[in-house]
C-alpha cells in the first residue's frame with residue numbers, strides 16, 4: 001500500500017514521496033487572529049492534523065509549520081475598529097484558537113512562526129524578486145509583476161478575466177498607486193499613520209499578505225518542501241501568489257510537491273461566513289459536545305469535500321464516538337497492555353480485514369469517510385464476539401487507529417455509565 005495524495009497544482013492523485021528523504025515538510029496557512037474560530041477553521045486544522053498523524057503513523061518524520069498572520073489588512077482594520085493594539089488583539093485570539101484546538105486534541109505544530117518576527121526574511125525575498133526582474137518599485141510600494149511569471153494561474157486554473165474579481169474580494173486594490181497591472185500584488189507597502197511600520201530599502205512600511213507565507217515556509221522548510229495546505233479559499237490569490245513569489249525568488253521549481261486544500265463549510269446551503277451571520281463557533285459547540293464528537297463529525301467528511309453543516313450529524317457523532325470509546329474500554333479491562341497489532345498474520349482474519357480496509361482508505365488521499373466505518377466495524381466485533389482474544393485485538397485496534405491516526409482521545413471513562421445504550425436512550 002502506498003499513500004497517494006491529491007496535488008491541486010497537477011490536479012492528480014500522486015504517490016507520496018519525500019523530496020530528499022526525512023524529515024518531510026508540512027506547512028499550513030494559519031489563522032489571522034482577529035476573531036473567534038468557527039467550525040470551518042476547525043475542519044481545516046483537524047484535516048491537516050489527521051494528515052500529520054497519518055504521515056507519522058506511516059513512519060515519516062514530519063516538521064509541521066503553521067504560521068500566524070499577525071499583521072495584515074484584516075488584523076489592522078479590526079484593531080482600529082475595537083481600539084486595541086494589534087499585537088494585544090492577536091495574542092488574545094491566538095490564545096482562544098490554541099485552547100479550542102487543544103480541546104479538539106490537535107497536535108501542535110513544531111513551529112508556530114509569527115509574521116511580525118520574519119520581516120527581515122520577507123525583505124530578503126523581495127530583494128531577490130527585484131534582482132530577478134519579478135518585481136518593481138512604484139510610489140513607495142513594491143509590486144510583484146504577474147506578467148513576469150509564465151506559470152501564474154497553474155494552481156487555481158483560473159483564466160485571467162476570472163482572477164481580478166476574486167482577488168478584489170480578498171483585499172486586492174486594482175488601482176493602487178503605481179500598479180502596472182491591476183492584478184500585480186503588493187510585496188511591500190507604506191503604512192498608514194496609525195499602522196506599524198518597519199524600515200526597508202523601499203521606505204518604511206509593512207509587507208503584503210502573500211509574501212509572509214513564502215518567507216515563513218522557506219525559513220523553516222527550505223526552498224522546496226513536500227506539502228502545503230490551507231483552506232480552499234486560499235487557493236487564489238494567496239497560494240497562487242505564494243508559488244509565484246517563492247519560485248520567482250529562488251528559481252527552484254516546484255516550490256511545493258503537494259498543494260492540499262480543505263473544503264468549505266456551508267450552512268443551510270450558504271457559505272459559512274461572518275458577513276452572512278451564519279457562523280457555527282467552535283466555542284459554542286464545545287459547550288455542548290466533547291471534542292471527540294466534533295472531531296468525529298469533521299473526519300466523517302473527506303478533507304477536500306464541502307460540508308453542509310447539520311447539527312443532527314454532530315449529535316450522531318457523539319453517540320458513535322462513545323461506541324468507539326466503549327470498545328477500547330472493554331478491551332483494556334480484559335488486557336491492559338496493547339497486543340501485537342502490526343502483523344496481519346497474527347490477527348483474527350476478520351479483524352485484519354477491517355484494519356487493512358482502514359489503511360487502504362487512508363492511503364487513498366485520506367478517505368476518512370471510508371476509513372471510519374472500519375473502525376466502527378471493529379467496535380461492533382468487540383461487542384459481539386465471545387472470543388476474548390478477538391475482542392482484545394479489535395478493541396485495541398480501535399484505540400490504535402482511532403487515537404493515533406484520526407486523533408480521538410478515546411479517554412478512559414467509567415465502563416457502565418458510558419455504555420452506548422445509555423447514551424442512545
Ligand SMILES: [Zn+2]
Pocket residue numbers: 028029030213230238
Ligand atoms: Zn498563507
